[in-house]
Amino acid sequence: MLKGIIVLLFFQLCGETLVALLHSPIPGPVAGMLLLWLALAIKGGPSKEVDEVSQGLIQYLSLFFLPAGVGLFFLPDSIQRYWPAVIAAMVAGTFVSMLFSGWLMKRLSGKNSSGSA
Amino acid sequence: MHDLIQHLLDFGNSLIHKPLFGLLLTLVVFQASLWFYNACGRRAFVHPVAVSSVTIAALLKFGDIPYREYVQANNLIYFLLGPTTVALAIPLYREFHHIRRLALPVLLTVLLGGIFAAASAVGIAWMMGANEQVLLSLAPKSVTTPIAIGIANNIGALTTLTTGVVVFTGVIGVLLSPVVFYLLQLHDPRAQGVVLGLNAHGVGTARSFELSATNGAFATLAMGLNGAFTALTLPYIVPLF
Numbered sequence: 001m002l003k004g005i006i007v008l009l010f011f012q013l014c015g016e017t018l019v020a021l022l023h024s025p026i027p028g029p030v031a032g033m034l035l036l037w038l039a040l041a042i043k044g045g046p047s048k049e050v051d052e053v054s055q056g057l058i059q060y061l062s063l064f065f066l067p068a069g070v071g072l073f074f075l076p077d078s079i080q081r082y083w084p085a086v087i088a089a090m091v092a093g094t095f096v097s098m099l100f101s102g103w104l105m106k107r108l109s110g111k112n113s114s115g116s117a
Numbered sequence: 118m119h120d121l122i123q124h125l126l127d128f129g130n131s132l133i134h135k136p137l138f139g140l141l142l143t144l145v146v147f148q149a150s151l152w153f154y155n156a157c158g159r160r161a162f163v164h165p166v167a168v169s170s171v172t173i174a175a176l177l178k179f180g181d182i183p184y185r186e187y188v189q190a191n192n193l194i195y196f197l198l199g200p201t202t203v204a205l206a207i208p209l210y211r212e213f214h215h216i217r218r219l220a221l222p223v224l225l226t227v228l229l230g231g232i233f234a235a236a237s238a239v240g241i242a243w244m245m246g247a248n249e250q251v252l253l254s255l256a257p258k259s260v261t262t263p264i265a266i267g268i269a270n271n272i273g274a275l276t277t278l279t280t281g282v283v284v285f286t287g288v289i290g291v292l293l294s295p296v297v298f299y300l301l302q303l304h305d306p307r308a309q310g311v312v313l314g315l316n317a318h319g320v321g322t323a324r325s326f327e328l329s330a331t332n333g334a335f336a337t338l339a340m341g342l343n344g345a346f347t348a349l350t351l352p353y354i355v356p357l358f
């Protein structure tokens with residue numbers, strides 16, 4: 001397990017270093033993910049230890065968002081009068097953009113599989 | 118006897134302000150919500166993040182614990198988001214043969230869908246009279262939390278509002294996904310993954326992995342691409358308005 005954790009943290013560190021050097025707005029962990037993906041492509045797949053730790057972490061991905069989500073219930077008073085606008089943007093905005101992207105994905109991949117490309 | 122009760126009350130009161138309490142609160146409530154989620158057949162509307170965040174917020178208010186104290190106690194959980202993001206490279210690598218075949222549709226959907234997600238949120242809030250700070254905080258709503266916080270800082274949005282909105286957008290996206298898939302008759306796990314990862318970032322990606330490995334890999338890809346694209350463009354678009 002320890003080896004797996006070390007590999008993941010090492011790639012995160014590489015990612016953080018890379019974005020700091022490039023002054024990129026992309027977060028370090030995302031850059032680390034791309035670097036690990038590159039390393040896996042070169043090496044030909046993850047070791048058993050990295051695979052196990054990764055599966056364990058990904059299984060609880062949504063838990064790691066929880067403390068930030070609780071923050072929505074503790075906003076400053078100045079924001080609270082905009083609650084209806086915020087909720088409408090989250091619910092209606094997400095609904096229409098999901099419909100749009102689903103429709104787009106269906107159209108574009110349909111074309112692709114019928115062999116027009 | 119009275120002294121003893123007072124002593125116990127004081128001890129209990131100091132205990133709930135210790136970091137251990139905040140961390141344990143998160144884990145216990147989430148585990149209970151997971152049981153509940155599984156007992157309900159993993160229906161989207163009892164999503165564990167939705168159920169646990171409402172429960173934790175109510176308990177914090179009841180126990181008179183400041184949110185800042187709770188967040189500090191949960192730094193460890195927040196930290197794990199980093200290595201977990203790195204770990205997503207593995208499903209991405211495994212499903213790459215699927216992804217390559219659909220590279221162009223995925224890329225186009227993420228580009229146009231990402232713009233649409235930000236524009237629709239800001240547009241709706243603007244029509245309902247939100248101020249500039251709220252509008253700015255809503256713009257990165259479909260991007261995964263660590264990226265959204267970076268963007269929020271760059272464009273001068275309120276970080277606490279952005280993170281809360283981002284997480285709840287993820288939860289709402291998961292709640293709405295069965296309806297969206299039904300309305301569009303969208304059964305292809307690859308397309309479902311793209312819709313969840315693009316609109317509901319990490320929370321949607323977690324849901325995708327429950328549906329299938331391919332679904333999860335496409336969600337990871339859409340989430341990563343959308344995050345990178347939004348992080349690179351939004352700081353330059355905002356000054357135009």
